[in-house]
Amino acid sequence: MATEIEFGAQSDTGCVRENNEDSYRVAPEMSLFVLSDGMGGLESGEVASRITVDTVLEHCREAEANPSLPFAGENIQGICGASNRLASAIRLANEVVYRAAQQGAGQRGMGATVVAVRFADERMSVAHVGDSRIYRLRGGELEQLTQDHSFVAEQVRRGKMTAEEAGSSTMQNVLVRALGIDAAVEVDVSEELVIEGDTILLCSDGLTRELSDAQIAAVLGECANAQEAAGRLVDLAKQAGGGDNVTVIVLRHAAKPVGAFARIGKWFKNSA
Amino acid sequence: MPKLVLKFENSVLKEMAVGSKEVSIGRSPENVLVIDNPAVSHYHARVFNEEGRLMLEDFGSMNGTFVNGQRVKMVTLKPGDSVGIGKHTIVVSESRDLDGFTSGNGGSKPAAPKINETVMLDTKERREFLQKVAAVGESAQVSPARLKIPTLVVRKGRTNQREYSLNDKLTVVGKSSMATVKLKGWFAPKAAAQITRRDDQTYYIGAADKVPSVNGVPIAHPTILKSGDIIAVAGVELEFVFRD
Numbered sequence: 001m002a003t004e005i006e007f008g009a010q011s012d013t014g015c016v017r018e019n020n021e022d023s024y025r026v027a028p029e030m031s032l033f034v035l036s037d038g039m040g041g042l043e044s045g046e047v048a049s050r051i052t053v054d055t056v057l058e059h060c061r062e063a064e065a066n067p068s069l070p071f072a073g074e075n076i077q078g079i080c081g082a083s084n085r086l087a088s089a090i091r092l093a094n095e096v097v098y099r100a101a102q103q104g105a106g107q108r109g110m111g112a113t114v115v116a117v118r119f120a121d122e123r124m125s126v127a128h129v130g131d132s133r134i135y136r137l138r139g140g141e142l143e144q145l146t147q148d149h150s151f152v153a154e155q156v157r158r159g160k161m162t163a164e165e166a167g168s169s170t171m172q173n174v175l176v177r178a179l180g181i182d183a184a185v186e187v188d189v190s191e192e193l194v195i196e197g198d199t200i201l202l203c204s205d206g207l208t209r210e211l212s213d214a215q216i217a218a219v220l221g222e223c224a225n226a227q228e229a230a231g232r233l234v235d236l237a238k239q240a241g242g243g244d245n246v247t248v249i250v251l252r253h254a255a256k257p258v259g260a261f262a263r264i265g266k267w268f269k270n271s272a
Numbered sequence: 273m274p275k276l277v278l279k280f281e282n283s284v285l286k287e288m289a290v291g292s293k294e295v296s297i298g299r300s301p302e303n304v305l306v307i308d309n310p311a312v313s314h315y316h317a318r319v320f321n322e323e324g325r326l327m328l329e330d331f332g333s334m335n336g337t338f339v340n341g342q343r344v345k346m347v348t349l350k351p352g353d354s355v356g357i358g359k360h361t362i363v364v365s366e367s368r369d370l371d372g373f374t375s376g377n378g379g380s381k382p383a384a385p386k387i388n389e390t391v392m393l394d395t396k397e398r399r400e401f402l403q404k405v406a407a408v409g410e411s412a413q414v415s416p417a418r419l420k421i422p423t424l425v426v427r428k429g430r431t432n433q434r435e436y437s438l439n440d441k442l443t444v445v446g447k448s449s450m451a452t453v454k455l456k457g458w459f460a461p462k463a464a465a466q467i468t469r470r471d472d473q474t475y476y477i478g479a480a481d482k483v484p485s486v487n488g489v490p491i492a493h494p495t496i497l498k499s500g501d502i503i504a505v506a507g508v509e510l511e512f513v514f515r516d
Contacts, residue, residue, distance in 0.1 A: 067301040068286060074293065078440040078469065081302030122450055122463065123442065139479060141493055147470075191442035193450075193466040195480050 005031055005119055006252040008227030010234045014206055015242030021045035022204045022247035025053040031119035032060055032086075033249050037132050037204040039178070040110035044101070048112040048180055051100060052093045056116055059089035073184070079191055083125035086118050087187045090127055090179070097180030111180040115146060115202045117251070124192045124200070129185055130178045133208060135216065136192070137199040142217035145192060149177035172209075198253045199226075203233070206246030210237040226250040274326050274351065276319060277363045278305065285360075294320035297357065298331075311335050311358030319349065326364065328355060420514035422475055422497075424467075429508025430456040437515075438475065443467040445505060446480065455506060464506035467497070475512070482506050 007028065013020040021038040023046070034056045038049030063069045063085050072091040075084045093114065101110040113130025126134055131148040147153060151174040155161035166172070179185055199220045207216070215236065223229035230250045237246040276295060278286040288295060288305055296303040298316040307316070313333040320327050326349040330337035338356035339347055349355070355362040422438040432454040436443070445453040446463040455464065463480040470476065477484055478494040484505035486495055497503075497512045504510075 067306050068288070068304060070304075071293075079442075081300075084302075122444075122448055139483075143478075143494060188471060189441075190468060190470070191440070192468065193442060193444050193463055193480055195463055 004254060006226045006254050007033065007249065008225065008230035009247075009249045010227075010230040011247035012234045012238060012242070012245065014245050015238055017245055019043065019046055020245045020247075021049055022206070022245045023049035023053045024202075024247055024249055025057050026249065027057055027060075030057075030060055030064065032057065032116070033118075033202060033251060034114065034116040035132055035202045035204065035247055035249055036115075036179075037113045037130065037206075037245070037247070038110075039112065040101075044104065044110040045112070047100065048097050048110050051096050052112045052114050052179055055093035055096050056086075056089040056114065059092050060085060060118070063088075073187075076189055079125070079189055080120070080123065082118055082120050082123075083127070083189050083191055086116055086125045086127045087189045090114055090116065090129060090187045091185060094129075094179040094185040095183070098183055101180050111175075111178040113175070113178055113204070117200060117202065119194060119253075122194050124194045125189065126192055127187055127189045129187055130175055132202070132204050135201040135203070135213075135220075137201070137217055137220045138195070138197070140217070140221060142213050142220070144213075145190065146188065149188075150175050194253050196253060199229075200251040200253075201233075202249040202251075204245060204247045206242070206244035207233060207237050207248055209244060210240035210242070210246070220250065226252045273366075274349070275365050276305065276355075277365055278307070279361045279363060280359065290319055290321060290326060292321060294318050297362075305362075307357060307360050309358050309360065312360070316357055326350070333357075420516060422469075423513050423515045424453060424503075425511045425513060426453075427502065427509040427511050429506075430460075431508060432456065438467065438469070441469045444480070445484075445508070445510070453508075453510065455508065457507075461506050465503070468494075477503055 005028065007026055009024055009026055011020060011022050011024060024035040026033050034053045036049035036052040038045030040048060071084060071088040073088060076087060097112055113132040115128040115132040115134050117134060118125045126145050128134065128146045129149060131150045134145045136143050136145055151171050152161060152166040152169045154176055156163055156166050177185065201220060219232050219236065220229055223232055230248045233248045234246050274290050276288045276290060277284055295305050296315065296318045297305045297307065298314050299308060299312045300314040315331050316333040317328060317330045317337045327346065328339065328344065328349050329346045330344060335358060336343045339353055349364045351364055351366050353364045424436040424438065426434050436453055444451040444463055445455065445465045447455050447460045448462045461481040464482040465484040466478050466480050468476050468478065475497045476494040477486060477491060477497055479491065482505050483490050484503050486501050486503055499512065499514045501512045502509055503512060
């Protein structure tokens, strides 16, 4: 069935911070959506997140024009070319932020998280580094598709901390993986099937620090369109305190209206 | 470092260094070296380094791979060899200009930009970096000699195979073109269920158009598969096992 991605996005400084260090880019022509949360003093967090999203888009765009463009790093087994290209783009973004951090005097600690998704037919490539997240709402169930590269999340995975302890820990903001910190970075990549009605959420931790999974699921389930859901999520996070920058991209996989004849034709094709 | 020069008749189309990363050759855009010609298979052949030797392997392509006129399956390449794929020729040569990247004194450090300037690598720098990491920044993936291969064995229902090795991170059960476990029949759903591999090598079964059951119990959320689990969905039964 012909499908299209409906998207909405919103970013806000929040109620406490002075700068918005989050960046996002939507490239519907490539079905590519990227979000990054920057860190570091002065304006370096903003610079890091902007470099990240721009580099990811740039690399994917360049690969569209030139499929033999080399990949940064080793290709991962068991995923398709588009997923490996996304990983390559993130490794390249790491290199660019890393160089910027090395070159800009006094900008150590400059870094960024990244979450990115790209759709190709019914396959979605999912890639991330850091503690920004990707969720999927399917059949009313909210599922986190990424695992935070944070100290507390690792402790929980190892069974050394409960989810409740993690939620109140003062170590919540400590990342174990981010872009721009080392010359090389390991990128987590997975692939997901996309079916009609799936809603995908990319968000910075400014959202998930303020809202529970249940609140997020309710907004995604209730809102009529993706942009409304994005705006509503940001508003709720601000009402809950807005302690950090908050950025969301909401994607909805909706079926294109298909005429009765096209549908029958499709049927025959499928059952042949 | 050896270099591959792709030629069509007398014109050079592309040049590519072969580092530790293999160069896959074929018509599919997923290949490193793409030759867009109907005479070329989607995944035609590959060139790779093995213990200092440059190897060429044909993936059982329809029209074959030729080295200096001889059809080959797997051979060692040397500088000057001419590899024929369809009407294209790939000439093997020693590359001088790329050696700078491996010796570490390439000297491509650009002038330090101010932090509040946009610090993007320009196109040339980005290309250099890509060449560098594509050539030297990797180690060959070593897989353990005896690996347990997760497998789905069809116990009941109509599918296109009796058994499936789960090599990919995503496995779809359904009638969709992207499905690995292809369901047959008029009313089979396009995507009945999905199995995803996480980085810790666990396999999760999740719902798609249908909610699968594991050992007779419908799953409420993505569920880890254990050896011996029976998955039932859309009229088929699949046993999940780890094979030697």
